[in-house]
Structure formats: C-alpha cells, structure tokens
Amino acid sequence: MCEANAYLIRGNSEELFMEAVDIVENEGGFLKMRNIFGEQKRIKGVIRRMALVEHKILIEETE
Amino acid sequence: MCEANAYLIRGNSEELFMEAVDIVENEGGFLKMRNIFGEQKRIKGVIRRMALVEHKILIEETE
Numbered sequence: 606m607c608e609a610n611a612y613l614i615r616g617n618s619e620e621l622f623m624e625a626v627d628i629v630e631n632e633g634g635f636l637k638m639r640n641i642f643g644e645q646k647r648i649k650g651v652i653r654r655m656a657l658v659e660h661k662i663l664i665e666e667t668e
Numbered sequence: 669m670c671e672a673n674a675y676l677i678r679g680n681s682e683e684l685f686m687e688a689v690d691i692v693e694n695e696g697g698f699l700k701m702r703n704i705f706g707e708q709k710r711i712k713g714v715i716r717r718m719a720l721v722e723h724k725i726l727i728e729e730t731e
Contacts, residue, residue, distance in 0.1 A: 607670035629715070651694060652692070652715055653694055656690065
C-alpha cells in the first residue's frame with residue numbers, strides 16, 4: 606500500500622499527525638485527511654513537502 | 669514504489685502533468701516536483717486533492 610504518514614512541522618522537529626494517510630483534500634485552507642483505517646482528521650494548514658517513496662507528508666499549520 | 673501521477677484540473681477533466689512523482693515542495697505558491705526518473709518540473713498552483721493508494725495528485729493551477 607502506498608499511504609503516507611503526515612507530520613506537523615514544529616520548529617526543527619516533526620510531530621506525527623496521522624498515520625497511513627490515503628486521501629488529502631484541500632478546502633478553503635483546511636486539509637481534510639482520511640487514512641486507510643477510515644479515520645478522519647482536519648487541520649488548518651498547507652502541505653509544505655512530500656516524499657512519497659519515503660511515505661512522508663510534511664504539513665505547516667496556519668492560523 | 670509509491671510514487672504518484674500528478675494531474676492538472678482542467679474544468680471537468682484532468683491533464684497529466686508529471687508521472688511517477690516522488691518529491692513535491694511547496695515554495696511561495698510554486699510546486700516543485702521531482703519524479704523517480706530524476707526529472708523536475710515547477711508549476712504555480714496548489715495541491716487540491718491526493719489519493720495516495722490510487723497514486724494520484726490533483727493540482728489546481730493558480731495565476
């Protein structure tokens with residue numbers, strides 16, 4: 606499976622936000638995510654970087 | 669491998685922008701992509717939706 610883990614950028618470190626993300630929808634400044642377990646989360650932010658082969662999404666939270 | 673194809677949203681259809689994308693960086697409104705073949709492309713736009721298990725990234729071009 607090709608899901609990825611989503612992390613929040615916290616200064617110089619990264620905090621796991623959601624594991625095994627499949628779907629990301631960007632709507633009005635919010636990122637809505639759904640993972641392969643059917644869990645859903647929403648955060649105000651932008652995708653700053655992705656490395657898909659590494660299964661990694663980095664999110665910058667916005668206000 | 670878990671790369672994805674990036675498509676541009678064109679009205680009701682989708683136009684292939686880049687195959688086998690690995691890295692996406694979002695910098696100042698531009699998306700810089702690199703695929704597993706080492707090719708690079710840049711476009712002004714936002715990631716509107718991703719479906720990673722489906723290997724799909726949808727990009728909305730901005731002005």
